[in-house]
Amino acid sequence: MIELLDAVKTYTQGRRTVNAVRGVTLRVNSGEFVTIMGPSGSGKSTLMHLMGALDTPSGGRAVFHGQDLQTMSDRQRSLLRRDRIGFVFQAFNLLPTLTAAENVALPLLLAGTNRRQALHRAAECLERVLLAHRAEHFPDEMSGGEMQRVAVARALVADPEAVLCDEPTGNLDTAASREILTLLSKLPEPGKRAVIMVTHDPNGASYGTRLVRIRDGLLESDETVRK
Numbered sequence: 001m002i003e004l005l006d007a008v009k010t011y012t013q014g015r016r017t018v019n020a021v022r023g024v025t026l027r028v029n030s031g032e033f034v035t036i037m038g039p040s041g042s043g044k045s046t047l048m049h050l051m052g053a054l055d056t057p058s059g060g061r062a063v064f065h066g067q068d069l070q071t072m073s074d075r076q077r078s079l080l081r082r083d084r085i086g087f088v089f090q091a092f093n094l095l096p097t098l099t100a101a102e103n104v105a106l107p108l109l110l111a112g113t114n115r116r117q118a119l120h121r122a123a124e125c126l127e128r129v130l131l132a133h134r135a136e137h138f139p140d141e142m143s144g145g146e147m148q149r150v151a152v153a154r155a156l157v158a159d160p161e162a163v164l165c166d167e168p169t170g171n172l173d174t175a176a177s178r179e180i181l182t183l184l185s186k187l188p189e190p191g192k193r194a195v196i197m198v199t200h201d202p203n204g205a206s207y208g209t210r211l212v213r214i215r216d217g218l219l220e221s222d223e224t225v226r227k
């Protein structure tokens with residue numbers, strides 16, 4: 001469903017060039033929970049941005065369900081992200097003035113869904129992350145683990161085919177990390193959804209079905225994780 005074919009990403013700042021991703025070929029299928037590990041600066045986030053249509057490669061190809069990202073307009077790519085990909089980041093990125101339910105509903109509201117329907121769907125997603133009882137709470141009334149569960153619910157609200165997570169447990173204690181990882185490990189469904197997670201935590205990688213290691217912008221290894 002998501003493919004990188006000899007993908008290259010080069011950043012240029014003035015006369016300085018950084019080869020963040022130097023030719024990576026990777027195919028992620030629905031049903032998989034792929035974790036990406038590697039040293040700081042090795043290109044993990046850049047790789048995730050390419051797979052999530054947040055960025056386009058400078059060379060090679062990034063393909064989502066057969067569609068080449070470079071052939072899409074910015075608007076088409078942003079609709080792809082809105083409707084078919086969910087994102088979870090280390091910093092939760094919840095809006096402080098909205099309740100949990102409103103934060104989860106926001107992507108649908110921005111897409112034009114009516115408020116009643118959007119809040120109904122948000123309630124379903126909050127139930128899925130076991131937070132129905134926090135629907136009317138504001139982010140500053142919740143723990144870090146709860147805020148990240150709201151962020152997972154928000155990522156699921158459009159029923160996406162891929163959920164991309166960049167260090168989702170980076171700000172959480174061990175117990176909350178475990179909860180989030182357990183939750184994420186239940187999201188992949190064959191024929192429906194894949195989860196891709198960048199992590200520094202080897203324990204986090206043990207929740208995945210496949211571990212990809214990146215070093216110096218290149219794929220170092222790609223292995224099935226034994227349960």
Ligand SMILES: Nc1ncnc2c1ncn2[C@@H]1O[C@H](COP(=O)(O)OP(=O)(O)OP(=O)(O)O)[C@@H](O)[C@H]1O
Nearest residue numbers: 011013018020038039040041042043044045046047
């Ligand atoms: N927008 C940008 N402009 C210029 N250089 C960038 C940009 N984004 C990333 N880089 C550089 O590309 C390289 C790879 O960065 P990336 O963030 O993908 O690594 P990472 O493995 O995710 O690192 P970390 O684990 O520290 O988050 C780094 O050298 C970084 O400085």
